[in-house]
Amino acid sequence: MQIKTQRKGPVLIAKVTGELDHHSAKQFVKEMDKQLSDETVRELQLDFKGLTFMDSSGIGALLGRYKKLAGKKGKLTVKNMNRTVGRIFEMSGLSTVIKRVG
Template identity: 45%
Template sequence: MHIKFTNKGTTLIISISGELDHHSAEHLRQKIDAEMVKATTRNVIFDFSKVSFMDSSGVGVIIGRYRNIQNLNGKMAVVNVDSRIGRIFEMSGLLNLLPVYDNIDDALKNLGA
């Protein structure tokens, strides 16, 4: 798994490549939490365009970061979700929590970033 962070103002864009599973979830959580402390993060966008697999551990990472952002009165969104990952979002209830956008620009506009 590879993680790339991009800051756009107070929005942290997290681009993930590879598999988001029980082998990589804790590493991802630690990296995101450290990056959020360094930056003045208020909003988060997860870019799933290069995620090939996600299991319940990945869902846990997303929900945990969602709670952190909520505590900051911020917003969170996901972009570039394919049908396989979208099904996991649907079954886990993440679609009830997070807006899904086609691309980063749409998410930035809708988050007010």
């Protein structure tokens, strides 16, 4: 898994490629938490165009970042999911708390 981040004011855009699974979830959490520790970040936009797979560890990582942002009145959005990742996102119930855009 690779993560490329970019800041646009209070918005952090993270392009995630590869697989977000039990092998990479810890790396994802560490990198995102490092970026989200900046109190000026109010929104995390995850671009999953290059994400090929996500398992329950990835789901947990997303939910944890959602809670972290909600705690500081921020928001998390995701976009560009392929069919497989989108189906996992829907079946897990993440779509009820994390907004899917674009």
